[in-house]
Amino acid sequence: MKLEAVRAEAWDLEDVEAVVVGLTERSGPEPALPRSLGPDDQKVGGYLKRAVARGEIRGKRGELHVVPLPGLDRRLIVAGLGPDRSLDAEELRRVAGSVVRQARGRRLRSLAFRLPLFTQGRVDPADAASAMAEGCRLALYEFTRFKPTETPGTVERVVLALGPEQGRLLARVRGNLETAGKLSEAVVWARDIGNLPANVASPAFLAEQARAMGKEFGLKVTVYDEQQLAEMGCGGLLAVGGGSSTHPPRMVVVEYPGQGGARSRTVGVVGKGITFDSGGISIKPAIHMSDMKFDKSGAVAVLGILRAAAALKVRPRVIGVLCCAENVPSGSSYRPGDVVRTFGGKTIEVLNTDAEGRVALSDGLSWLNATHHPDIIIDLATLTGACVTALGFDSAGLFATDDGLARALLASGEATGERLWRMPLKPVHHEMVRSDVADVKNSLEAPLAGAITAAAFLHTFVGDTPWAHLDIAGTAYVGSGAARFAPSYASSGFVGFGIRLLADYLKGL
Ligand code: BES
Ligand code: ZN
Ligand code: ZN
Numbered sequence: 001m002k003l004e005a006v007r008a009e010a011w012d013l014e015d016v017e018a019v020v021v022g023l024t025e026r027s028g029p030e031p032a033l034p035r036s037l038g039p040d041d042q043k044v045g046g047y048l049k050r051a052v053a054r055g056e057i058r059g060k061r062g063e064l065h066v067v068p069l070p071g072l073d074r075r076l077i078v079a080g081l082g083p084d085r086s087l088d089a090e091e092l093r094r095v096a097g098s099v100v101r102q103a104r105g106r107r108l109r110s111l112a113f114r115l116p117l118f119t120q121g122r123v124d125p126a127d128a129a130s131a132m133a134e135g136c137r138l139a140l141y142e143f144t145r146f147k148p149t150e151t152p153g154t155v156e157r158v159v160l161a162l163g164p165e166q167g168r169l170l171a172r173v174r175g176n177l178e179t180a181g182k183l184s185e186a187v188v189w190a191r192d193i194g195n196l197p198a199n200v201a202s203p204a205f206l207a208e209q210a211r212a213m214g215k216e217f218g219l220k221v222t223v224y225d226e227q228q229l230a231e232m233g234c235g236g237l238l239a240v241g242g243g244s245s246t247h248p249p250r251m252v253v254v255e256y257p258g259q260g261g262a263r264s265r266t267v268g269v270v271g272k273g274i275t276f277d278s279g280g281i282s283i284k285p286a287i288h289m290s291d292m293k294f295d296k297s298g299a300v301a302v303l304g305i306l307r308a309a310a311a312l313k314v315r316p317r318v319i320g321v322l323c324c325a326e327n328v329p330s331g332s333s334y335r336p337g338d339v340v341r342t343f344g345g346k347t348i349e350v351l352n353t354d355a356e357g358r359v360a361l362s363d364g365l366s367w368l369n370a371t372h373h374p375d376i377i378i379d380l381a382t383l384t385g386a387c388v389t390a391l392g393f394d395s396a397g398l399f400a401t402d403d404g405l406a407r408a409l410l411a412s413g414e415a416t417g418e419r420l421w422r423m424p425l426k427p428v429h430h431e432m433v434r435s436d437v438a439d440v441k442n443s444l445e446a447p448l449a450g451a452i453t454a455a456a457f458l459h460t461f462v463g464d465t466p467w468a469h470l471d472i473a474g475t476a477y478v479g480s481g482a483a484r485f486a487p488s489y490a491s492s493g494f495v496g497f498g499i500r501l502l503a504d505y506l507k508g509l
Contacts, residue, residue: 001140002157003133003181005173010112010161011039017108018066018075019043020099022118023059024084026052036117043069044076061091064102077102077111087122089131090417090487096132097139097488100155104140112159115173116166125166130176131417132160134500137184138489143195182311183503187496189213190304194477194494198276198293202247203324206273206296210252210303210322217256217310224251234363235340236348240356241325243280243333249325251364252299254306258317265509266317268374268465269306269502270364272357272381273299273324280327280353281335288479294494295357297476298380299324304499305506314506319372323364327356339438343367346460349435352443357383358457359442365461376405377467378505379458380498386450388474393482395421396497397471399455405468408505417487418501420470429456472497 010019021040026032033041033052041048044067051057057065061082068075079095081087096113103111119128136158142149160177162170193201193209207223214221226248229238234251241249252273258264274295278284284292299322306320334340338350340359344366348359361379368374387397395413398420400406406422413420429452435441440460444453455469475497478486486492 001137001155003136003177005129005160005162005170005177007162007167007170009163010114010159011043013112013159013161016110016112016157016159017073018077018103018111020077020079020111020113022079022081022095022120023057024081024087024120025059025061031055031058040076045070048078062098064098066102066106075108081118081120084120084122087120089123089127089415092118092123092128093131093135093417093489094487096135100136100139100158101488103155104151107153109153109155110157111155112161115160115162125162125169126172126176129160129173130180133177133180134184135489137181138187138491141188141191141491143191143493145192145196179312183308183500186304186308186311186503187499189307190300190496190499191491191494193303194294194297194300194496198326201275201293201296203241203250203273203275203326204247206275206299206322206324207250207252210254213303213307214254217307219306219310220255222253232343232367233341234343234367236342236359236362237323237325237364239334239338239340239350240274240327240360243328243330244326245330245332247275247326251367252322252324254303254320256306256309256318258315259313260315264316265375266319266372267506267509268319268321268368268372268377269302270321270323270361270368270377270379271299271302272296272361272383273322274357274360275324275326277327277354277356278329280333280356281329282352282354283329284354291477291479294477295382296324297382297472297494297497300494301380301472301496301498304496305502308499308503309506312503312507314503314509316506316509318506319368319374321364321368323360325360327353342461344370346440347438349438349441351441355443355454357381358454361458362461365458369463369465374465377462377465378470378502380470380472382473382476383471384451384454384473386447387471390451391421391474393474393485395419396475397451398422398468399425399452399471400468401425401459402466402468405466408508409468409501412501412504412508416500416504418475418497423452423455425452425455425459429453430459433457470498
């Protein structure tokens with residue numbers, strides 16, 4: 001899809017099949033069409049004014065009307081923006097996503113948005129442009145690896161028409177479109193990996209994808225196989241991956257050198273890469289178990305983050321670490337009651353083999369901290385069902401040892417629509433994961449503060465380094481339960497949650 005910004009008015013563009021306008025929610029006993037839609041209303045012979053007056057078009061969030069222009073192969077699309085006061089970049093991302101999906105369904109190939117009608121003096125036009133560009137590109141994504149698309153043909157061209165009102169912002173808008181294009185590219189590339197099932201996307205496969213990406217972007221990639229992990233003392237990752245006879249574990253390290261020279265900061269980004277989480281010996285119930293192919297989402301997001309960092313040439317150095325293993329039951333699986341020694345010597349008492357993410361991450365976190373001395377560590381993991389119970393699908397859980405880091409991540413969450421909700425992390429939670437026979441235990445006997453105690457467990461492995469943990473269990477993929485609540489641009493399956501978020505955070509450093 002080609003995305004462009006022009007100074008012209010949308011209606012002056014000869015070759016677009018639809019002009020898209022935004023309408024905020026009409027209220028009151030006599031709803032009226034805003035004057036700014038006058039030119040559009042003229043094109044459809046006053047239909048808009050009448051339709052608004054009789055309540056047929058209301059501008060409600062999610063509302064879309066497609067009005068054919070009399071005698072012409074052109075349409076006017078009216079997109080409801082919801083109440084004035086709640087309009088923000090994320091709303092525009094969603095609106096743009098719904099519009100292109102609708103357009104694709106109608107086999108339209110080109111659209112022009114009248115940008116000033118979408119910003120409404122409330123959203124910065126350049127921010128609006130980024131958001132709408134992302135919304136369009138991400139909403140058109142389909143996972144077609146195993147089945148051709150059901151809607152052949154797609155929207156090939158989207159124009160943001162600034163008109164005389166916003167024409168002077170053209171250069172800024174174009175700059176943002178370029179960034180949005182690179183970001184969306186990283187996300188859809190990651191979606192194609194994240195959506196793959198476990199019989200294809202094994203730990204070794206993820207390592208290969210990292211290598212291929214490293215080659216393309218000039219990034220250093222190191223892969224540690226099971227022998228090397230044993231030599232390094234990574235007993236956590238080895239324990240989790242030990243049950244799989246076909247897909248042994250890997251630790252994958254991707255390094256982006258940064259643009260800031262010796263003085264720039266180093267950010268470590270660690271991802272949970274469980275290519276399939278059956279629960280292991282503590283096996284999960286059958287229902288929804290197939291969703292556990294998405295238990296690698298943190299690691300795939302890390303790949304996307306490194307790709308975005310390289311494409312956008314962000315200043316800080318970024319080290320990505322993927323902790324990849326398949327968690328399945330067999331004669332060689334780790335067992336409840338086992339005690340394993342992780343990189344650096346800390347020991348874990350395994351009480352539940354289904355709490356494997358934290359065990360796999362322990363090695364990646366402590367290895368990264370000891371070998372690269374990062375200034376900041378951020379991990380992403382589909383870590384706990386408890387986080388989904390607490391927050392649902394709207395926000396990921398944020399746990400942080402540093403308030404500044406938490407604030408920056410929350411701000412990036414608001415800017416990108418990849419929202420976070422900060423959760424507490426207190427000394428008592430560390431006490432809760434203390435084990436009688438090892439440094440920590442991986443599960444409690446009772447279902448208490450499940451997301452928080454998982455975070456407390458991870459904290460054990462990052463020392464004093466400022467650290468944030470994102471529990472993305474509810475936001476990483478859109479399963480059948482979440483489809484109704486997912487944003488238009490999320491597509492079902494792997495979302496790529498965390499890529500735009502962390503790219504925004506890294507850009508700001
Ligand atoms: N991968 C799961 C967490 C998960 C659940 C992700 C639902 C996405 C959707 C994780 O490994 C797990 O099984 N956690 C257990 C921990 C428990 C055994 C302490 C959980 O949340 O039930
Ligand atoms: Zn599990
Ligand atoms: Zn898991």
